[in-house]
Amino acid sequence: MVPLDTTDHYTFQLSDKVTRQKVTFKNRFGIKLSGDLYVPKNIGATALPAIAISGPYGAVKEQSSGLYANQLALRGFITLAFDPSYTGESSGEPRHISSPDINTEDFSAAVDYLGIQKNIDRNKIGVIGICGFGGYALNAAAPDKRIKAVATSTMYDISRGAAKGYYDKKTSEERTKEFVQINEQRWKDAENGTPAYGATGLANVPENAPQFVTEYAAYYRTNRGFHPRSLNSNGSWSLTNSVTNMNAPILAYIEEISPRPILIIAGEKAHSRYFSETAYESAAGLKELLIVPNAVHTDLYDKIDVIPFDKLAKFFKQNLK
Structure with missing residues (x-):
């Protein structure tokens, strides 16, 4: 783990052509969200197009989403990188839980x-x-027609992964067993009055771990991407966290994004590539799948040259007009 003296640490350098301002806003559940608003300097009185950005799953706005926001503000957009609920x-x-509905x-x-x-x-x-x-961005864009264009980068379908396992190999028996374990944990959490959490997931990655796990640790647990508020760097999800994702497919209505455009970006060598390919195949209308040569999943977190x-x-310039 990388020791840091301040939680204001960002994993990237703010451009001198961009301003950054902390903002807050509430979702319809009453949860106050924290974001960083990136604005190109010297924009004058013109109302600009804007892009909201979040992710990766388990990360914070001081990591990848902020880096994306900074880079796109440089290119003429007002951007908002935000921490999910x-x-x-x-x-x-409680902290460190996710929800396909709330997110x-x-x-x-x-x-x-x-x-x-x-x-x-x-309107832009x-x-x-x-x-x-x-x-979650694709799921939001389907009913929210105010979203005029949507892009994904190194995408995961968290619900599919939780319900079916990697490459859809989880059996119905394994799924049932997992639900039983979660049910038992709920009894314990109810008795204790607080949810239980696992060990910091990427703190002690064994040498024989899958390559993609090693790649996660190389981002979240080193100077490259560590942030103390990021649960992937410094914590874990609750032990019952996966239950709602396992039971709530999120891309059932992806066709309803059409006729608005979709750009899906994935690494050629990413273990997650199949999620992007399925989303592309399922989407209708104006859509594009861009495969980045030789890139792995985490290359698209922060490698500006990739x-x-x-x-x-x-x-976005073509479609937010």
Whole structure:
């Protein structure tokens, strides 16, 4: 683990052509979300297009989403990187839980906030979801027609992964066994009055761990991406966290994003690539799947020379107009 003296640490350098301001806003569940608003300097009086960004799953806005926001602000957008409910500086108790419903709502709440800012054109708002928040971003865009364009990067379908396991190999017997374990844990949590958490998931990765786990640790547990508020760096999800994702498919209505455009970006060598490919196949209308050569899942978290920011900027400039 990397020791840090301040929780204001960011894992990237803010551009001198961009300003960053802490903001808060509430979702429809009353949870106060914390975000960083990135604004290009010297924009004048023109109302600009805006993009709300969140993810990866288990990360905070000082990590990958903030890096994306900074880069896209450099390219002419007002951007909002935000911590999802129950994580980072956002409110919600107990801590370190996720919900396909609430985390989908978080994106629409971000659109609410952006759309009432005087320097933003509310008819030109898009969203980007990174890793697990790619799935939630697509889920938000289906019913929220205010979202004019949606992009995902190194996407996970958290619900599918939780319900079916990697590459859909989890059997019905394994799924039932997992539910029974969660049920037993709920009895314990009810008796104790607080949820239980596992050990810090990436703290002690064994040498024989799958390569993608090693790649996660190389981001979250080193100077490259460590942040003390990131549960992937410094904590874990609750032991009962997966239950609602296991029982709530989130991409059932992905076709309803059409005719609005979708850009799906994945690494050629990412273990998660199949999530992006399935989402692309299931989507209708204007859609594009961009495979980044030789990239693994975490390369698209922070490697500025690998992440296709110019492509993202072009996509949103063409579609937020």
